[in-house]
Amino acid sequence: MARAVVDRRAVLAGVAAGLALGLPSNARAQTGAPITRKIPSSGEAIPVVGLGSWITFNVGNDPAARDACAEVMRAFFAAGGRMIDCSPMYGSSQDVIGHGLRKLGSPASLFSADKVWISGGARGPAQIETSRRRWDVPRFDLLQVHNLLSWEEHLPALLRMKADGRVRYVGVTTSEGRRHRDIERIMASQPIDFVQVTYNILDRDVEARILPLARERGIGVIVNRPFREGVLIRQAGRHRLPAWAAEIGCSSWAQFLLKFVIAHPDVTCAIPATGNVAHVQENIGVARSGILPDAAMRRRMAEYVEAL
């Protein structure tokens, strides 16, 4: 982890130095508004990089750590980010997000994404209301059934909430390749707006069926674990970034790995989790780069990382 932090900080320092000196660099391309993707069901555009909160925002009642998370959110919004994703399963993360939003004056650009994660449909509404109070938002933009837990009961309730205007979008989630057949079945049969899945340069199962199905059915795709909780950055960080990474505007492994994910045309938003200001700036910076790898380059990227 330390190696990754140093590398990423060094990259950011280099970017800052480049800007100060007026030097041309790949990082210079990472300016302006982030790349956006349209939510298929509405046409609303959202930045292709969001902010996850698993582990990183679960800091309990620690005042210093809560303020640090608020600074991450400040940097995220300042860089043009919108989607923040959380779950009742993430310990104190909802409270910490709420703390950050209050501290930042409830940014209007927020796209709030949360989940319902409880056995039995009857307890879903109370959990959603608790989550809403913790975030301190009038309503969520997106509510998802977390890991398909009791989805047969929760999903109809979420769709009713959407019809009543109490939530704007509805979705389902899974992670690490679990229950993909069920996910496909739901995507094919239910009027959901989003599906959230794990996708990264080594975990590419969703490319075969789920991403094409999302395109066919007009469902937005949220990508979790784009770095495998940082493991990919640590593992790849033991090796040199290939020289040809500069062709796609990448000067760090984090940029390389995240760019691979967001370059897939069926990905609506990737949500790397971080509790580090420099990292969130770098992540959003990837979305602000105008250069994205094409299909051939993405194959080359995957083959290179697989061979490491």
Added chain:
Amino acid sequence: MSEWWTYRPSDFLMFAPRTYYRLFELHNAEIWPLQILTIAAGLAALGLVWRGAYGRVVAAVLAAAWIFVAWAYHFERYATISTAAPYYGAAFAVQALLLAWFACRRHGPRFDQQAAPVRWTGLALLAAGVAFYPMLAPFLGRPWTQVEIFGIAPDPTAVATVGALLLAKDRIAWLLVLPLLWCAITALTLWTMEAPDAAVPASALVLGVAAAIWRNRSWNPTAEG
């Protein structure tokens, strides 16, 4: 939980290592200077066990340590980042009740186990829980403010308790179940965090189980007081 076989221990780790250790820093700051009292009580228990005297006092100290950790650490502190913490707190409260019962038995507990391997293992673990644990954080490069102390934090409390109970004359192996279980849980948590501290509760678990089995095999009911 569907497809349970696909889950790994890391899938259940819901906080970062820095958050975990910061808990001890916040906890220590909030209850200071209670640490002085619990260390003194732990050292007193170690001395009493060494002499094989005042068994009721030793058991009472352990019971007080477990109930305080249950309430002040698990329910009040750890529960802010771990959904499992209330269950851990309940288990610690149960152990406190069991130790209180042990302290109040008619004949009173005796911590004067004489079988050499068991005696030295028990004393070593008790000493580790009381005297070694406070040095662990700085030894591993963390600040003194994050030290884990007997009667304040769960790991040294459990390790010390395993040590003390190994020295009990009575056949009370079942009293070891929850402390050993905690050693397993915390070793797994720390191992998942890639923390070198994991070696301490893991060692306590292995030594505790081995010594308990040794003691059980060589137990002589006629020698019980």
